[in-house]
Amino acid sequence: MARLAFLAALSLANLALGQTIEDGAVATEQNVAPAVETVDIDAASSGIGYFPYESSQLTGDVIANLTNYNLSDIELFDFGGAEEEAPAQKRAARVCKTYPGDRNWPSPPAWTLLRILLGGSLIEGVPAAAPCYSNWPQYNQAKCAEITSKWQTPQFQLAEPLGIQYYVFEGVSCLPPSLTRTGAKCTLGGLPSYVVRATNVAQIQLAVNFARNSNLRLIVKNKGHDFKAKSTGAGALSIWTNGLQGIQYLGATYTHKASCYRGPAFKIGAGVQASALYSAADRLGLHIVGGNTRTVGIGGGYIAGGGHSPLQSLYGMAADQVLSMEVVLPNGRFVSVDAKHYPDLFFALRGGGGSTWGIVTSLVIRAYPKTQVTTLTYSFAASAEVPKETFWKGVDAVFAKFPQYADKGMYSYWSINCIFDCSFSMAPQWGNDLNVNALKTLSAPLFSELSALGINVTDATYKNYDGVLKGIEGTWPAESEQGGVWNFNTGSRLFPRSNWEDPAKLAAQTAALRQGVEKAGLMLGYNFKAAVNPSINQTNAVNPAWRDTLLHALLGATWSQEATPQEIATANKNLVETMQPWREASPNSGAYLNEADINEPNWQQAFYGSHYAYLYQLKQKYDPWGLLWAPTAVGSEDWYVTGQIDYYPTQNGKLCPK
Template sequence: MARSMLVAAVAAAALLPQLALGQTIDDGSDSVTAATNETVAPAVQTVDPSSSDLDADYFEFESAQLTPEVIANLTSLNLTDASVFDFADAEAAARKRSSLSGKCRVLPGDKAWPSTILWVLLDLLTGGALIKGVPSASVCYEDWPNYDAAKCAVVTANWTTPQYQMNEPTGVDFPVFEGVSCVPPSIARTGADCTLGGYASYVLNVTNVAQIQLALNFARNLNLRVAVKNKGHDFNAKNTGAGALSIWTHHLQDMRYIKSYSTSEYTGPAIKIGAGVQAQKVYEYADSLGLQVVGGIARTVGIGGGYIAGGGHSPLSSVYGMAADQVLAMEAVLPDGTFVSVDETHNTDLFWALRGGGGSTYGVVTSLVIRAYPKAPVTTLTYSFSTSDTVDSDTFWAGVDVFWATFPAIADLGHYRYFTLLCSSADSCSFSMGPHWANAMTTAQLQATVAPFFANLTSLGINVTDAVYTTYDGVYNAFINTFPASTEVVGGWSYHTGSRLFPRSNWADASKLATQSSVIKQAAIDAGMMIGYNIKSATNAKVNQDNAVNPAWRATLMHAMLGATWGSDATPADIAASSKTLTERLQTWRDASPGAGAYLNEADANEPDWQQSFYGDNYDRLYALKQRYDPWGLFYAPTAVGAEDWNVTGQIAYYPTQNGRLCHV
């Protein structure tokens, strides 16, 4: 039978196999066999784990690959429509790139939209990994066939937790730029309905490399939009897209300790992680080995997703550099469907681009090898001060100026500070430090470090009485106690943020620092809140920092964020107006930091000159690599490299969503 002639299966497929009867296999015996989960095994070949080009074996899920031999086998069996899974030739496609002009991705209902039979074939060949895209909140709407009041209560109760959203195939943490197509009625605007909108039409629940390859080949050959979701954390919903086939990497969660990994710059401990491993898990794993790694402060962020792709700032960045700097090697599936190893000697241009050049651009990373460091103690400090009967507005802001003055010295000690400014009016503001994170310091050492700062506040009449110092044995315990899960609230759509990286040079010039202080003060008063990080990207000779991280990071001392909010019944026009105001407020920050930039993972979706702001002088090289490796424009995300070549239809100014048709300009 044909099944025995296919390459060994890794799982059984089971989604509506009867719909595949339109697909057939010629088994070579003058008869035709219906293609079902009984006759078609997943299209996969298991390769030797040691065949990776890297100094680290493949994970088991990476050994399951789609190879040219598998494609040839499908073709030799005369499987109907097997050609939709063929690999591509990027160089040949690049020569024909002009044919993309005016071309749009297909949407459901289009004549060219794949038939149900084709979708079932994809499901069969991926071992039953395909999921029909359905918004999880649709159970709350009576006009949806899956309406269920009891399930709606569960969805509503869990909606604001990132753990819920990361486990939902279509879940995203910040739905405003998806288009707010389907959220629970309790947080929806009055009279809102539920549509698929910018959520993916289909989701591939990835558990091996072959599935990614099949999906990308399928999408490329059939002119489908592709989205990539890891945990769904992206601020600007880059992981969504109307009509998309979404590659969901959440379940690629393998981890492996490598006692000694060698590169030209480094020999020592490393950890290989699957792309779906979240921050808390890798911190915990490293801690169990007496190690620590560079990662973010949100528990559910996928370290190997957009976080590292965008650079990745961390409480350890002032000591070791950006998270992208720690990557020693990667494995990835490219737009042409091939699976490649990437490091400083293999696919070196991709090694440069994938570390900081942005996600959803050059391929789907399946695993990374990241440098690990010896575990070291951490001491944290929290405190606050505010306007009061004894501290007027001028005094409060004088205290904030004292705080600004400490930035260079604190960052150069390898510390990290995360703080908030809140203002209900020009005369009522508060400052909250949460926390000052002191790497490799004891409580006594940190107290001595900040004593001059507190003395300066006292001299102004600002008495800090709530300072709390806590020393932890390492990053993991500091992380889980300083950033509790209860503080991570997602799922809302009544706000968005923008940001700016303020350069060290502003602190070297009193006039520039005064201007910076003034514009931050006014923005905090006008917007009501400002969040900031005192941080630098440390120079680290033990890792390869020749990468695509925004050069602005190498010169920064502060990553600052500003927000915009609107009411629960805000219309798209209201959101656009509020977003426009945010962009205009941020212009004062841009003017106070000429030539700097912004952190692309936490930035204004309407950032003017985003190519320069997010990528700096790296952009031209990144764009050239985009055309070389993805001449089809298979990977698209707003403000990703090459995004200027595409347009989502039906947009209104200052409110870009992903619920329209994606067309090449």
């Protein structure tokens, strides 16, 4: 039962002094306090206690108390209707999102009221690189030098209210001068107008309600890793979830009845970085299914998009590990979501894409006993002694082992570089629960085949680690992670196991891969499978193509620092065309939502597969207003951003319905 401990209605101290608030009065910090009610930590319908920040909520009682005093603009914070209330009528009423300078843009008093009700957590949008430009009040040459030195680190970008890892589809609005085009200016561009630094659920609810009732574009940023500008948008109000921290171990025999699971599990805040969770699990002799990039937020777009992992050949994808979630819906209500509570939404939130369904504040995910990891790195190349055709026979030999390696629970990350003479680099092959001798035995047949071809394998190195944490730290140094960049775009494709079962299909696939890398210069690839999770039914929105995948491969397009928007568009168009043979070699497969091209043709099928029609229905049910919009997200085809260039769709424009 909720404790009506209002920190947030009207300031009781002022009322006690006999002050009154006239109808339509403008709010000030002297007559209004932050809008929040503290509810019991154990009130969640999921049965898992709230984190302290989740017990601070915006409730109907808070809204009613505020409404009683008829403050000006207070109606902007009321909740939306239930999802069953005439979504078709709400869709029909859609108009362009209100944009700075529009007549209906919220007034300064309305923004002031939002700031006060949020407890001061509203930040006006200022580009992180503004101190580098004399037309901004923040101009400071010393500060600019410091910013520039840190700009291309994800740690800097994730700590900035407007920071993101990839600026190209935002629009490259404001970067340090030495890292962008000669003579470039600094504008807010495709970056949000305001940011809510969320530290409790009530603040998220207030932002959601304010954006919906004001017809604002609403975006969500966790760490800002998305390739496709999902966490940016011109004129938007941004909810920044980086501050939603918390890691709670639920015990070795935790029971989640809705998912029929019994075993170790963690409850984590949406803002928790992978590195922190890996460390917490490691100390308990456990590991969790997460990515190899340690600065990613596990509970953000990573899980929402499916989440591939060094452990997925053993346990399935990251989205398969989720037992329950706490979520703020587009109508502003805060709900618990699992297999019994909002099961359709639970389906969508696990693999159905980020910035689409609601704002997740915490998740419960399963964990596993820690096991050793052995890695193998090696390389080989075409040369005077190894003709190119022989080199590709060596690549074929590696590819032929992919079914066996994935079925052994392994994960292989590799690249082919054909900028000059072609070379293959395994970096690394990752053996879960294998020691060095076991991995050597498994690798020996391949190395014998390569030797028989006259291919000399160089730098073969085995390393053993006691678990995932040390394996990641020993394989991918923190300094290798990059952020703040804008000079490339990546596309991806999933290749199915069925191609390995048909020699003609496998030959066509190899030919397509070769054609792509020889044209683009560099290809990255992963060999793994999405294993069946041993503990529960994996029914969720993860692209069904993942369930038959053995190879996830990526190509990129690059351009110079001086590239014009039209030159970037041309490079992106070439990438789409270069990858077409890959699509033809895997006609019923798809692409990885989190590492895909924003220009992917038929993206609904490529990213969501046969789930798309159902997911689209759910989008209309839970968000008939189109409050949450992001490029390539479910339902995004119903809207467009004005002023776009084909193949270079930035977020620097007004969002309008089609």
